[in-house]
Amino acid sequence: MPIAIPLALAASFFTASASIALRAAAAPAPGEMRFSWRLVTFLVRRPVWFVGVLCMVGGFVFQVAALHFGQLAVVQPVMASELLIVFAYLALRDRARVRALEWAAAAGVAASLGGFLYVADPSGGSPTSAGLGEWLEAAGAVALACLVAVGLSAMRGRRGRPPTPARKAAFLAISAGLTWGFVAAVVKELSAYVPQGPVAIFGNWSPYVLIGVWTVGMFLVSNAFEAGPLAASQPGLTIVEPVVASLLGITLFREHIRNGVAELCGEALLLAVLVGSVLLLSRSAIVEFDDSRGHRAGGDDTTSREGRIAR
Numbered sequence: 001m002p003i004a005i006p007l008a009l010a011a012s013f014f015t016a017s018a019s020i021a022l023r024a025a026a027a028p029a030p031g032e033m034r035f036s037w038r039l040v041t042f043l044v045r046r047p048v049w050f051v052g053v054l055c056m057v058g059g060f061v062f063q064v065a066a067l068h069f070g071q072l073a074v075v076q077p078v079m080a081s082e083l084l085i086v087f088a089y090l091a092l093r094d095r096a097r098v099r100a101l102e103w104a105a106a107a108g109v110a111a112s113l114g115g116f117l118y119v120a121d122p123s124g125g126s127p128t129s130a131g132l133g134e135w136l137e138a139a140g141a142v143a144l145a146c147l148v149a150v151g152l153s154a155m156r157g158r159r160g161r162p163p164t165p166a167r168k169a170a171f172l173a174i175s176a177g178l179t180w181g182f183v184a185a186v187v188k189e190l191s192a193y194v195p196q197g198p199v200a201i202f203g204n205w206s207p208y209v210l211i212g213v214w215t216v217g218m219f220l221v222s223n224a225f226e227a228g229p230l231a232a233s234q235p236g237l238t239i240v241e242p243v244v245a246s247l248l249g250i251t252l253f254r255e256h257i258r259n260g261v262a263e264l265c266g267e268a269l270l271l272a273v274l275v276g277s278v279l280l281l282s283r284s285a286i287v288e289f290d291d292s293r294g295h296r297a298g299g300d301d302t303t304s305r306e307g308r309i310a311r
Contacts, residue, residue: 004067004075005066007062007069008063008076011061011062012085013085015055016082017052018053019052019082019234020086021048021049022222024048025043025048025049025225026039026049026222039223063187064190066078067191068191071255072245072246072248076242078117081113082237082238083234083281084110106277109277111273112270112271112274115273116270121258142181142182145178146175146179149175153175165232168224169224170233173224176217176221177237177238177239177244179213180217180237183213185245189204235278239275
């Protein structure tokens, strides 16, 4: 397990870089492209999008390696440190705007992640223990939750008011986080066959399902980044993905965490600290400032104004 943690940290570095690059690519897209495959044709004409995709691939490679050596309940919470890396990148660019409260939030993310892993002490599990029926049930539950989140992103408010950009981004990011959590579970399944060579890999169902679900995840996350501010989309990605992946690790791969009353209370408290720290950090002044600059760079003043109002 010790080697799984540095591999997961390397994966989070690449996925954080991907978030920044993909957001930079998607933010200037015209609003009428939202939730349309025309958005893809817009993105492929932007070099920074390919940088983001390459970073996603790098993150995937390290994630496969991490999941080969460790449990989902270990690897995915560590990968939630992605937001810390995004924050560090923006802080290095604009140190003067970083406040003590934001540093405290960053420390809260790191401490709560480390504390959760210590208290939960994930162990056990087998990458091939789940049957086809269990996988279908898990896929159905995740797909239903995704559809609900996508529906909420488009639901009109009182008096028929359209949803704000922040609300669209938040719920689309939640749907993407659900999808990426399921992707992590499929990657865990696939990782068991990697040492056996290409015949074992491509003779299994996991690489084909992975391609399809990964495509859906990329579509959802691109629309989340296009729909509204990074401050609205990043928390859903950071929080939902590891939670879903950890639950799938327990249900599909028979991983174990400490479940005594004291341990469960401690885990719940640490998760609450994590959620609060992520929300506070995602609304950092430097994140909002960088996001509004991205909108202005795209020339969409209306979206920029709506994003600032939503925040």
